[in-house]
Amino acid sequence: MEDVHVNNTSYYDYINNTSQYYDYYRGPFFIIYVVICIIISIGLPLTLVAIYTLHSLVQKDNVAPIYVINLLISDIIQFCCMIVFVTNRGHHIDQIFHLIYESSLMASICFMVCIALERYLVIACPLWYRFRRSIKISVGVCVLVWIFSPVYCFSFLFINFSDISLTITAIFVLLPLPLFIFFLVGTLKALSASISVPADEKRRIVAMLVMVLLIYTLLFLPRPILFLKEGNRFNFLRVLFNVFLKLSPLADLVLYVFMRKGAIDKFLASVCCCRMDSNDNSSSTV
Secondary structure (H helix, E strand, O other): OOOOOOOOEOHHHHHHHHHHHHOOOOOOHHHHHHHHHHHHHHHHHHHHHHHHHHHOOOEOOEOHHHHHHHHHHHHHHHHHHHHHHHHOOOHHHHHHHHHHHHHHHHHHHHHHHHHHHHHHHHHHOHHHHHHHOOHHHHHHHHHHHHHHHHHHHHHHHOOOEOHHHHHHHHHHHHOHHHHHHHHHHHHHHHOOOOOOOOHHHHHHHHHHHHHHHHHHHHHHOHHHHHHHHHOOOOOHHHHHHHHHHHHHHHHHHHHHHHHOOOHHHHHHHHHHHHHHHHHHHHHHHO
């Protein structure tokens, strides 16, 4: 395929160019087509089950599942858009669903920030969090995210834009990275001082923060970095990073696992015990 470079064009033209990335029926793109079909067939039913299960965990004193539920809802929207992509419903339909897909990705990033912030506050500010948390505040934040994301993405329908505006969008996607690192480091520093949070919940919180950082770094971060380096030019690496994004709904299901008590607690406890034993052995050797 020839390189595609977009400059001072409408968002419709941009989506028309990006549709070349999803020519699934030639060469290696057929493999990508099969992979995306597998992602949809596995992820969609599991995500629906996870949403139904997490809904029963929402209580007055437990608002954390609300953000995870909304994250999984954004994943459902992504699955629906992927179904449209692989069925090739037509150029104009693909344009609209690309916008919906990008807005759901933006919502996913925002909800990941909300999850990381909420988990950080449980450890770093337990007393403040205990008296300030409420379902109304969490629902209000979710409503703001669902309003902001589509408004931001669909605004491209009414304006002309160049590589500069796309660069701004890429930089905007990169902004959560220092927040995720801050929340994780701050949580690790505050672990010893927090005595009101049970040990098993501390392990789940740390594991969830690590998982959020990994999902964002490995699946969301490569695409904007590649754009800042290469611009809006077609290459197979760009297609590969787009496939990475389509793996994010499956990775989000791991966050659902960390919200549930049970077998994951035994696994995390065994990991922590192995780490403590290795530290004790090293200290005794010294």
